[in-house]
Amino acid sequence: MSNPPQATVKTELTATPYCKNCGAPLTGAYCADCSQRADVHVPSTLELIHEALEGVTHSDSRLWMTMKYLLFVPGKLTLEFVAGRRVAYLPPFRLYLVMSVLFFLIASIWPGEAVHLTGLEAASKTAAGATPVARTPQQRCDDVHSDIFEAQIKRACERIVRDNGEAFKHDVVATAPKAMFILLPLIAFFHMLLYWFPRQRYPVHLLFFVHVHAFAFLAMSIAWLLNQIGHLSLTLDTVCGVLLASIMVYMPVYLVLAMKRVFRRGWPNTFFKSVALFVIYLFVLSITMAGTVLYAALRL
Ligand SMILES: [Zn+2]
Known part of the structure; x- marks a missing residue:
């Protein structure tokens, strides 16, 4: 039958x-x-299990090849993509999204250390310390004056004072991944200007930063976890501290090595361009972060 x-x-x-x-x-x-x-x-259940195990354990699988190059061979994934060798690796944007989701997930689990809203927090703490008499959020935010969005900023201030900035931090962490979609193309554009002669097409620069940011998110996720593990014991704290410091040194070194490998200029040229990029990056990053914080505050 x-x-x-x-x-x-x-x-x-x-x-x-x-x-x-x-x-x-x-x-x-x-x-x-x-x-x-x-x-x-x-597929049968057995076939599903086999497939899942194969993806994770095979040392030559797409995932592990991609991770190996992403972590230890700066710029290699970009070169491979441009050269047309693509099937062996995770697609750049998917890789970026996975790493970005991983990072912001970790950042939202320990949001206290994810966003240092020192200015606002210090201000609210000073206000609280200077006046032992309990003041309502309304009173504590009465000094806020602004030419634009005054009503919204006052409302955001009251909300921040009321819950110690918890909702605000949450909103900033939730907005940051979207802000990256503005930062990434902008940085790629300035990077293209840096490498004007001989010219490289814009998508190559964009792809380069998609990979570099995927690495940065992964590195920061690892750093974040190390930081949490370090809290467990004194010995772990020392070990994690050394590893953390290595990651902090490795990140800028990684960028310079990636620039050298992908765009093939001499060392002095690459070094000069990386310093210029660093300055431009700080500028664009602070504008994006200010925009993110303002956007999150106005949504409170
Ligand atoms: Zn078909």
């Missing part, structure tokens, strides 16, 4: 060699039009 629906599926698979996804005729193991596999049977 065979199962009728299964029999129908089998017949369809062998008799009509058309892609289940886009309907193109199939000539091999994959669709030539949309690259979906020809074999689309729903």
Whole structure:
């Protein structure tokens, strides 16, 4: 007694060699039009487990190859993409998104250390310390004066005083990933100006920063975790401190090595450009961060 629906599926698979996804005729193991596999049977539980383990354990799998180059061979992933060798690695934007989600997830788990709103916090603490008499959030924010958005800024101030900035921090962490979509193209544009002669196309610069930021997010995630682990014991604190310091040194070194590998200028030239990039980056980053903080405050 065979199962009728299964029999129908089998017949369809062998008799009509058309892609289940886009309907193109199939000539091999994959669709030539949309690259979906020809074999689309729903996997058994065992097959699913096998596939999951294979993805994680195989040292030459896409994930591990990508991570190895991302962490230890600065610029390599960008060069591989430009050279057209792509299947062996995770696609750049997906890699970036995964690392960005990982970082902001960790940052939102320990938000206290994710965002240092020192100015605002110090101001609210000074205000609290100077006046032992309990004042309402309304009173404590009465001194706020602004030419634009005064009402909104006052409301945000009251909200920050009321919950010690918890909602505000949360909003900043939630807005930051979106702000990166402004920062990334901007930085890539300025970087293109730095490398004007001989010119490199804009997408190469954008791709370069997609990879560099994917690395930065991964490095900062590791640093963040090390920082948390360091709190557990004194010995761990020393070990994590050394590792943290190494990461802080490695990050700028990584950028210079990546610039050298991808854009192939001499060392003095690359070094000069990296210093210029650092200054431009700080400028664009502070504008983006100010925008993010303002946006989060106005939404409170
Ligand atoms: Zn197809």
